[in-house]
Protein backbone atom coordinates (compact mmCIF):
# COMPACT_ATOMS: atom_id res chain seq x y z
CA UNK A 1 0.00 0.00 0.00
CA UNK A 2 1.34 3.41 -0.95
CA UNK A 3 -1.43 5.85 -0.03
CA UNK A 4 -1.05 9.55 -0.53
CA UNK A 5 -3.21 12.63 -0.26
CA UNK A 6 -5.40 12.27 -3.36
CA UNK A 7 -3.94 9.17 -4.93
CA UNK A 8 -2.35 5.86 -4.16
CA UNK A 9 -0.89 2.65 -5.49
CA UNK A 10 -1.99 -0.65 -3.98
CA UNK A 11 -0.65 -4.00 -5.14
CA UNK A 12 -1.24 -7.50 -3.92
CA UNK A 13 0.01 -10.91 -4.87
CA UNK A 14 -2.40 -13.35 -6.39
CA UNK A 15 -2.04 -16.97 -7.42
CA UNK A 16 0.09 -17.88 -10.43
CA UNK A 17 2.87 -15.38 -9.65
CA UNK A 18 0.54 -12.50 -10.49
CA UNK A 19 0.89 -9.05 -9.01
CA UNK A 20 -2.41 -7.15 -9.21
CA UNK A 21 -2.19 -3.36 -8.98
CA UNK A 22 -4.89 -0.82 -8.17
CA UNK A 23 -4.06 2.81 -8.86
CA UNK A 24 -6.42 5.27 -7.20
CA UNK A 25 -6.80 8.89 -8.21
CA UNK A 26 -9.32 11.44 -6.91
CA UNK A 27 -10.14 13.46 -10.02
CA UNK A 28 -13.36 14.84 -11.55
CA UNK A 29 -15.12 12.55 -14.07
CA UNK A 30 -14.19 14.96 -16.90
CA UNK A 31 -10.51 14.39 -16.15
CA UNK A 32 -10.87 10.66 -16.76
CA UNK A 33 -13.15 11.21 -19.76
CA UNK A 34 -10.30 13.08 -21.45
CA UNK A 35 -8.07 9.99 -21.33
CA UNK A 36 -8.31 7.53 -24.23
CA UNK A 37 -8.41 4.13 -22.55
CA UNK A 38 -8.62 2.46 -25.98
CA UNK A 39 -4.92 3.37 -26.20
CA UNK A 40 -3.62 1.39 -23.19
CA UNK A 41 -0.01 2.57 -23.30
CA UNK A 42 -0.99 6.24 -23.58
CA UNK A 43 -3.59 5.87 -20.84
CA UNK A 44 -1.08 4.18 -18.51
CA UNK A 45 1.48 6.90 -19.25
CA UNK A 46 -1.08 9.63 -18.51
CA UNK A 47 -1.98 8.02 -15.18
CA UNK A 48 1.69 7.45 -14.33
CA UNK A 49 2.36 11.16 -14.98
CA UNK A 50 0.25 11.91 -11.91
CA UNK A 51 2.88 10.01 -9.91
CA UNK A 52 5.81 11.97 -11.29
CA UNK A 53 8.72 11.85 -8.84
CA UNK A 54 7.57 8.60 -7.22
CA UNK A 55 9.99 5.65 -7.10
CA UNK A 56 10.31 4.00 -10.54
CA UNK A 57 9.65 0.62 -8.89
CA UNK A 58 6.18 1.97 -8.09
CA UNK A 59 5.38 3.76 -11.35
CA UNK A 60 6.46 0.59 -13.20
CA UNK A 61 3.41 -1.04 -11.62
CA UNK A 62 1.35 1.38 -13.76
CA UNK A 63 3.34 1.42 -16.98
CA UNK A 64 4.80 -2.09 -17.19
CA UNK A 65 1.76 -4.27 -16.54
CA UNK A 66 0.99 -7.30 -18.71
CA UNK A 67 -2.66 -6.33 -19.03
CA UNK A 68 -4.40 -3.15 -20.16
CA UNK A 69 -5.48 -0.60 -17.55
CA UNK A 70 -9.18 -0.73 -16.74
CA UNK A 71 -10.99 2.42 -15.59
CA UNK A 72 -13.25 1.70 -12.63
CA UNK A 73 -15.09 4.73 -11.21
CA UNK A 74 -15.81 4.40 -7.51
CA UNK A 75 -19.14 5.45 -6.06
CA UNK A 76 -20.28 5.50 -2.44
CA UNK A 77 -23.44 5.76 -0.39
CA UNK A 78 -23.50 8.34 2.43
CA UNK A 79 -21.93 7.01 5.62
CA UNK A 80 -24.68 5.99 8.03
CA UNK A 81 -27.14 5.43 5.16
CA UNK A 82 -30.24 3.65 6.44
CA UNK A 83 -33.86 3.17 5.51
CA UNK A 84 -37.20 2.57 7.19
CA UNK A 85 -38.24 -1.07 7.47
CA UNK A 86 -39.85 -2.36 4.27
CA UNK A 87 -41.86 -5.53 4.92
CA UNK A 88 -40.25 -8.60 3.43
CA UNK A 89 -37.22 -6.80 1.99
CA UNK A 90 -33.70 -5.96 3.14
CA UNK A 91 -30.29 -5.34 1.63
CA UNK A 92 -26.86 -6.81 2.32
CA UNK A 93 -23.33 -5.90 1.25
CA UNK A 94 -22.53 -2.99 -1.01
CA UNK A 95 -26.21 -2.51 -1.84
CA UNK A 96 -26.72 -1.58 1.81
CA UNK A 97 -23.51 0.34 2.53
CA UNK A 98 -21.29 0.99 -0.50
CA UNK A 99 -18.28 2.85 0.87
CA UNK A 100 -14.85 3.94 -0.36
CA UNK A 101 -12.64 0.85 -0.78
CA UNK A 102 -11.04 0.33 2.62
CA UNK A 103 -10.48 -3.41 2.65
CA UNK A 104 -13.68 -4.21 4.52
CA UNK A 105 -16.45 -4.30 1.91
CA UNK A 106 -16.30 -8.04 1.15
CA UNK A 107 -15.88 -8.83 4.83
CA UNK A 108 -18.96 -6.78 5.69
CA UNK A 109 -20.96 -8.34 2.86
CA UNK A 110 -20.17 -11.87 4.04
CA UNK A 111 -20.90 -10.97 7.66
CA UNK A 112 -24.23 -9.40 6.61
CA UNK A 113 -25.22 -12.58 4.79
CA UNK A 114 -24.21 -14.82 7.68
CA UNK A 115 -25.99 -12.68 10.28
CA UNK A 116 -29.13 -12.47 8.15
CA UNK A 117 -29.14 -16.25 7.85
CA UNK A 118 -28.68 -16.63 11.62
CA UNK A 119 -31.54 -14.18 12.26
CA UNK A 120 -33.87 -16.00 9.84
CA UNK A 121 -33.04 -19.34 11.46
CA UNK A 122 -33.66 -17.86 14.91
CA UNK A 123 -37.12 -16.57 13.96
CA UNK A 124 -38.84 -19.34 12.00
CA UNK A 125 -42.08 -18.08 10.50
CA UNK A 126 -41.37 -14.48 11.49
CA UNK A 127 -39.26 -12.92 8.74
CA UNK A 128 -40.06 -9.39 9.94
CA UNK A 129 -38.48 -10.07 13.35
CA UNK A 130 -35.43 -11.53 11.60
CA UNK A 131 -35.01 -8.63 9.17
CA UNK A 132 -35.45 -6.09 11.97
CA UNK A 133 -32.86 -7.83 14.12
CA UNK A 134 -30.43 -8.04 11.20
CA UNK A 135 -30.83 -4.37 10.22
CA UNK A 136 -30.49 -3.13 13.81
CA UNK A 137 -27.01 -4.67 14.00
CA UNK A 138 -26.00 -4.00 10.39
CA UNK A 139 -26.72 -0.23 10.31
CA UNK A 140 -24.37 0.80 13.17
CA UNK A 141 -21.72 -1.75 12.17
CA UNK A 142 -21.44 -0.48 8.60
CA UNK A 143 -21.64 3.18 9.75
CA UNK A 144 -18.69 2.56 12.09
CA UNK A 145 -16.56 0.97 9.35
CA UNK A 146 -17.51 3.73 6.90
CA UNK A 147 -16.55 6.37 9.47
CA UNK A 148 -13.16 4.70 9.94
CA UNK A 149 -12.55 4.94 6.19
CA UNK A 150 -13.55 8.59 6.24
CA UNK A 151 -11.31 9.21 9.23
CA UNK A 152 -8.42 7.66 7.32
CA UNK A 153 -9.05 10.06 4.44
CA UNK A 154 -9.12 12.94 6.93
CA UNK A 155 -5.80 11.84 8.40
CA UNK A 156 -4.31 11.92 4.92
CA UNK A 157 -5.89 15.21 3.90
CA UNK A 158 -3.55 18.14 3.99
CA UNK A 159 -0.43 16.26 5.06
CA UNK A 160 2.81 16.32 3.13
CA UNK A 161 3.61 13.15 1.21
CA UNK A 162 6.57 12.48 3.52
CA UNK A 163 4.17 12.20 6.45
CA UNK A 164 2.10 9.43 4.87
CA UNK A 165 3.94 6.40 6.34
CA UNK A 166 3.61 7.89 9.81
CA UNK A 167 -0.09 8.68 9.25
CA UNK A 168 -0.68 5.13 8.03
CA UNK A 169 0.90 3.62 11.14
CA UNK A 170 -1.09 5.99 13.37
CA UNK A 171 -4.30 5.03 11.56
CA UNK A 172 -3.68 1.31 12.05
CA UNK A 173 -2.99 1.95 15.74
CA UNK A 174 -6.13 4.07 16.11
CA UNK A 175 -8.39 1.59 14.34
CA UNK A 176 -7.02 -1.40 16.22
CA UNK A 177 -7.37 0.43 19.54
CA UNK A 178 -3.66 0.34 20.29
CA UNK A 179 -2.06 3.31 22.03
CA UNK A 180 -0.39 5.87 19.83
CA UNK A 181 3.25 6.63 20.30
CA UNK A 182 3.73 9.88 22.14
Ligand SMILES: Cc1cc2nc3c(=O)[nH]c(=O)nc-3n(C[C@H](O)[C@H](O)[C@H](O)COP(=O)(O)OP(=O)(O)OC[C@H]3O[C@@H](n4cnc5c(N)ncnc54)[C@H](O)[C@@H]3O)c2cc1C
Pocket residue numbers: 022074092093094095101102103104105106107108109
Ligand atom coordinates in the same frame (compact mmCIF):
# COMPACT_ATOMS: atom_id res chain seq x y z
C1 LIG B 1 -10.83 -1.56 -6.06
C2 LIG B 1 -11.55 -2.27 -4.95
C3 LIG B 1 -10.83 -2.97 -4.00
C4 LIG B 1 -11.49 -3.62 -2.95
N1 LIG B 1 -10.73 -4.31 -2.04
C5 LIG B 1 -11.35 -4.94 -1.04
C6 LIG B 1 -10.59 -5.68 -0.08
O1 LIG B 1 -9.37 -5.73 -0.11
N2 LIG B 1 -11.26 -6.29 0.92
C7 LIG B 1 -12.62 -6.25 1.01
O2 LIG B 1 -13.18 -6.84 1.95
N3 LIG B 1 -13.36 -5.58 0.11
C8 LIG B 1 -12.76 -4.93 -0.91
N4 LIG B 1 -13.51 -4.24 -1.84
C9 LIG B 1 -14.96 -4.16 -1.68
C10 LIG B 1 -15.63 -5.44 -2.15
O3 LIG B 1 -15.24 -5.77 -3.47
C11 LIG B 1 -17.15 -5.22 -2.11
O4 LIG B 1 -17.52 -4.60 -0.89
C12 LIG B 1 -17.89 -6.56 -2.23
O5 LIG B 1 -17.58 -7.15 -3.47
C13 LIG B 1 -19.39 -6.33 -2.09
O6 LIG B 1 -20.03 -7.57 -2.30
P1 LIG B 1 -21.53 -7.60 -2.74
O7 LIG B 1 -21.86 -9.06 -2.91
O8 LIG B 1 -22.34 -6.80 -1.79
O9 LIG B 1 -21.62 -6.82 -4.12
P2 LIG B 1 -20.94 -7.21 -5.52
O10 LIG B 1 -19.65 -7.95 -5.32
O11 LIG B 1 -20.93 -5.95 -6.32
O12 LIG B 1 -21.96 -8.25 -6.14
C14 LIG B 1 -23.18 -7.81 -6.70
C15 LIG B 1 -23.47 -8.71 -7.87
O13 LIG B 1 -24.79 -8.45 -8.35
C16 LIG B 1 -24.75 -8.46 -9.76
N5 LIG B 1 -25.90 -7.68 -10.23
C17 LIG B 1 -26.07 -6.35 -10.24
N6 LIG B 1 -27.26 -6.02 -10.75
C18 LIG B 1 -27.88 -7.17 -11.07
C19 LIG B 1 -29.14 -7.48 -11.61
N7 LIG B 1 -30.03 -6.54 -11.94
N8 LIG B 1 -29.44 -8.79 -11.80
C20 LIG B 1 -28.56 -9.76 -11.46
N9 LIG B 1 -27.33 -9.52 -10.92
C21 LIG B 1 -27.01 -8.25 -10.74
C22 LIG B 1 -23.41 -7.85 -10.11
O14 LIG B 1 -23.00 -8.20 -11.41
C23 LIG B 1 -22.51 -8.48 -9.04
O15 LIG B 1 -21.98 -9.71 -9.45
C24 LIG B 1 -12.89 -3.58 -2.88
C25 LIG B 1 -13.62 -2.89 -3.85
C26 LIG B 1 -12.96 -2.24 -4.88
C27 LIG B 1 -13.77 -1.51 -5.92
